Amino acid sequence: MQQESGRRSNRERSEETRDRLIEAARRLFVEKSYAETGTPEIAREAGVTRGALYHHFADKQALLAAVVEREASTVADEIEHHTVVSSSATSALIEGGHAYLKAMTAPGRTRLLLLDGPAVLGRSGMDEIDSRHGNRTLREGLQAAIEARQIRDLPLDALTGLLGAAFDRAALAIDAGADAESYRRVLAGLIEGLSPAP
Structure with a gap:
């Protein structure tokens, strides 16, 4: 039962990270434009590593x-x-x-x-x-x-x-x-x- 709870928690954390990345990207794409925004900047804005960004999104x-x-x-x-x-x-x-x-x-x-x-x-x-x-x-x-x-x-x-x-x-x-x-x-x-x- 505890394992099930841990898996759910990991899934929730993963979804939260994904949401933060989408929200950060939206802010930066609107502020600066898609072309002028880089993935390192998006990761910083979301408070995650670039590795976490590429775990969720190919590019x-x-x-x-x-x-x-x-x-x-x-x-x-x-x-x-x-x-x-x-x-x-x-x-x-x-x-x-x-x-x-x-x-x-x-x-x-x-x-x-x-x-x-x-x-x-x-x-x-x-x-x-x-x-x-x-x-x-x-x-x-x-x-x-x-x-x-x-x-x-x-x-x-x-x-x-x-x-x-x-x-x-x-x-x-x-x-x-x-x-x-x-x-x-x-x-x-x-x-x-x-x-x-x-």
Whole structure:
């Protein structure tokens, strides 16, 4: 029984170290940028050895992937939290879009998810992460709206990709100082424009 407890304790310590590394890397990637941050600096910031860093992550790119995955998961959680009690599938899509734009205002998140992530992990790497998180929530929302006949029955992959790209472009513009309300209104209009013809 004691051995079992010791193993759990080791696992917990390992998870804690991994979490500290992800948090330290996020801080430094946001403060300095991915390119300007080295693994020795991340290890120091996390209060661990470089050996511990490489025990958990093969390299700096793998660490960025973990940071991006956590950020994307947080955004998806925010979207799901804000669309639970929507009155219709279309309003859930609109509210989910607003939640996405709001979640993307967390300092550094737009750069991590929309600039550094794609540049370092490649489009296919980001698509994999997106398919588990943000694009998954969008796809599910679009599917629900199609099944409820609240939007037209369009090819789901293409619709998810194009609408997701519009939301990402809006997040980048807002991060650069554009008027958030204008983008929210236009994106809501795009979704409403998908309604089937009467």
